[in-house]
Amino acid sequence: MALNLENILLVDDDVHILELLQRHLQTLNYHTYKAVSVKEAIAILQDKTIDLLITDLKMPGVDGLELVKYVSEHFPSMPKLVVTGYPSIDGALEVMKSGVTEYVTKPFTKEELKTAVKKALDSRPKSLSNSQANTVSSTESSGLIGQSDAIKKVIDIINRVKNNKATVFITGESGTGKELVARSIHYSGKFSKAPFIAVNCGAIPENLLESELFGYAKGAFTGAEANRDGFFQAAQQGTIFLDEIGNASLATQARLLRVLQEKEVTRVGSQKVEPVDVRVVAATNVNLKELIAKGTFREDLYYRLTVVEVAVPPLKERKEDIALLANKFLQKYAVEFKDTRMAMAPGVIEALERYDWPGNIRELENVIQRAVIMSDKEVTIADLPDQLKYHIEFPEVEEAFLPLKTVEKEYILKVLQATNNNKSKAAKILQIDRKTLSEKIK
Ligand SMILES: Nc1ncnc2c1ncn2[C@@H]1O[C@H](COP(=O)(O)OP(=O)(O)OP(=O)(O)O)[C@@H](O)[C@H]1O
Ligand SMILES: [Mg+2]
Structure with a gap:
């Protein structure tokens, strides 16, 4: 493609x-x-x-x-x-x-x-x-491993946004690499010398929120003995990564909306408005549309955040990447834990490819890490967790479809019913001769 x-x-x-x-x-x-x-x-x-x-x-x-x-x-x-x-x-x-x-x-x-x-x-x-x-297609600079069309699309978007400050919105299941994408956007582009600040939006206590995000002025409250920068000031010229944006409280959302609109912040305890020049990248693994419907996420903020959208595909939709990723992780942990290189026994990759990876790349990495610890020179099927070892196929497809004979019989009966059992008419509709129809009825 x-x-x-x-x-x-x-x-x-x-x-x-x-x-x-x-x-x-x-x-x-x-x-x-x-x-x-x-x-x-x-x-x-x-x-x-x-x-x-x-x-x-x-x-x-x-x-x-x-x-x-x-x-x-x-x-x-x-x-x-x-x-x-x-x-x-x-x-x-x-x-x-x-x-x-x-x-x-x-x-x-x-x-x-x-x-x-x-x-x-x-x-x-x-x-x-x-x-x-001016589009340079570079797969290496991004740090993302993969050769599937799905990951190539992601890398393509990274290359387009890395040198400008468009707000980027990353979606994807847990463990698909959303944070890695955010980091790649920052570190592969021309603003990479400036800071990359990751903020877990759900983890900031409500009462500290404003001062954490926007800083405070000396004397703003007891204990504020000097000016302190917030995340936004810290990220000046660089990137602020708003992770788990779906967990941000409505109060936080209102403040974020203002920053995105006005491109300026005000410290707690200060009147002075400070311009901020940061690229905002936000990520979520929940469906924000559902939160909007429930009234827990602001629709106006959603549209401010989604200027450019990157959907990181789940691993089961890019199985071509499994072998590549597994081998990378294998060498990484073999060198780290055993100070050597290791191999994958025949059949291991196939077993990895059969599995659906609900925990995505993070799960794959954990499985390989564990296998390296459990094995000596070579990772074998026996070193894999049970859900990957045993390959059980369920005959879902066979049950969902009917045999041709049954379908034929049901259809002939329907036509006969519609023609009031007039065999000549039915044969005409079915485009078979009357004799064949009589035989089939028998
Ligand atoms: N394409 C990739 N190539 C190499 N490593 C990857 C790739 N994608 C993800 N990883 C690795 O998988 C792990 C999980 O990635 P990351 O933390 O970015 O996922 P996430 O989508 O932010 O997950 P969560 O929703 O749970 O926060 C990390 O160790 C990351 O380095
Ligand atoms: Mg993450």
């Missing part, structure tokens, strides 16, 4: 449309940035290299048409695709005059979108394909 190199900026105040667009474009392997307003879109345009703008026209506040005009003026070679629910003739004329390249009307199909995107991208002057020139 080839990855498309183009970056597409999606702008719509309707988050459902935004997500639909994102889903479609991601399955077509484009990389997307999302914005819910013209203001946000312009901030992204100033910061990133964008190859195509896809925007809605009718939006509260600044209108989509203004955005189209802005882009025509500032990025003359960038194609503009408008998604609109109002394909009125008058409107269309004005839009065309403002330089829109392509149109899609709501509701649109994936195919219509695909065609329009392709046309719009093809309309670019040939020498000016924006992001392609």
